[in-house]
Amino acid sequence: MHNPTRVINRIFQFLVICCLFSGGASAQESSIFPIFVEHALGKTRIEARPERIVTIGWSGEDAVLALGLVPVGMTEYKFFPSGMFPWNETAVGDAKPILLSDAVIDFEAVAALRPDVILGIYSGVDDVSYKRLSAIAPTVVYRSGPWQADWMEQTYLTGEALGKRQEAQKLINDTIAELRALGTSHPALVSKTFIFGSYFPGGNGIVVYLPKDPRVAALVELGMVVPPYVADLASQNPTELSVFVSFEEMEKLAPDLVVMWYKPGAREALEKQPLFTSLDAFQSGRYVPLEDAVSIWATSALSVRSIPYFYPHFIGQLADAAAH
Known part of the structure; x- marks a missing residue:
């Protein structure tokens, strides 16, 4: 006769393997959380893989989109009819992110979006604004200084915050190679x-x-x-x-x-x-x-x-x- 316990264990192992193969990247990304991201204004703890992402400052949405996600809120650029950079319109697709003022931080509008994480890496966020944003959701800013983060810093820190560090580094390497x-x-x-x-x-x-x-x-x-x-x-x-x-x-x-x-x-x-x-x-x-x-x-x-x-x-x- 088959040992019932052994059969149940094998079924359980099979189901675990199936989950790993079907959920591959997501399971891997989720398993690294919670994570800490260090930046100039503190050390931010992010409990779980963010799904609702808000970007403030300039071009923060670019790195998020390049990593395969669409922010629920991002900066509006009034020089363009869509309010978005033209190189991002296709990646945004049918999603309808809320476009936020590029002049001042609208804390109420940010809070209304119920973000899992706020990214203000290429921005002028100061200590006071950082504390207000952090009261809404975990917030990651620059390591270099206000309005000093280059595209590499922005991409790398975005990758860290989203649990996609390796993908972010590859994007950086590929872009340098293209230049x-x-x-x-x-x-x-x-x-x-x-x-x-x-x-x-x-x-x-x-x-x-x-x-x-x-x-x-x-x-x-x-x-x-x-x-x-x-x-x-x-x-x-x-x-x-x-x-x-x-x-x-x-x-x-x-x-x-x-x-x-x-x-x-x-x-x-x-x-x-x-x-x-x-x-x-x-x-x-x-x-x-x-x-x-x-x-x-x-x-x-x-x-x-x-x-x-x-x-x-x-x-x-x-x-x-x-x-x-």
């Missing part, structure tokens, strides 16, 4: 010097972004380099992402290529400044002005979604300008 492959496919850009800047009408100079800024770091991944003067400015300002360079100092920049993003009216104002237009790069047509919303946001709020969406086009613009 480097784009650079390899455009050898004329390798070792070209560039500045990436902006201008605000009425100013007596321009903002120049330094190598720590994601805009600049992405072009360095393509194989380009900053001019010696910008490298010196970075050494003198090791904690800064950008510096102000007056029109009188501008000739010291001497880049092969000038990339500028502009708010409405700013380009026209700057191009009336003789000390800017006397730059050899401008005179020769080695100049890439970014004025439309897609160009500005894809290069200012970089992510694992915006880079594959925009940079294959952007590198063509850079290569065409460098050819002059």
Whole structure:
């Protein structure tokens, strides 16, 4: 006769195996919880795999979507008809996330969404706001500083908070590889010097972004380099992402290529400044002005979604300008 206990044990083992195979990734992800995520404002405990996710700040939803989830609430970008970045519209699909103000944190609106976790990694969340958000749900912010997290930090911390660290690291590695492959496919850009800047009408100079800024770091991944003067400015300002360079100092920049993003009216104002237009790069047509919303946001709020969406086009613009 069969031993009833042995039969029951075998049936139980079979059912466990079936559950593991059918629930694979979900079971694995759930088993790592609770987890702790360390960041600049504390150490956040997340009890279970989050399902209702709210993102605040810039481009936080990009990393969540890239990891296969859709936030219940995310930042609204009023420059786009849908209120979303165009590179995210397909991933959002038929879901209807609530779009939150990008100007101030609406704590009541966030609480109404009943989030399991709040992600404010590329944001200006301070200690007071962090405490208010944490009273609503576990909240994860930056490790670097307010408005300083690059797309890699944002992706990695999002992966940690969602129990998808390995997937997040793969997204980072794949995106870096894509940038480097784009650079390899455009050898004329390798070792070209560039500045990436902006201008605000009425100013007596321009903002120049330094190598720590994601805009600049992405072009360095393509194989380009900053001019010696910008490298010196970075050494003198090791904690800064950008510096102000007056029109009188501008000739010291001497880049092969000038990339500028502009708010409405700013380009026209700057191009009336003789000390800017006397730059050899401008005179020769080695100049890439970014004025439309897609160009500005894809290069200012970089992510694992915006880079594959925009940079294959952007590198063509850079290569065409460098050819002059």
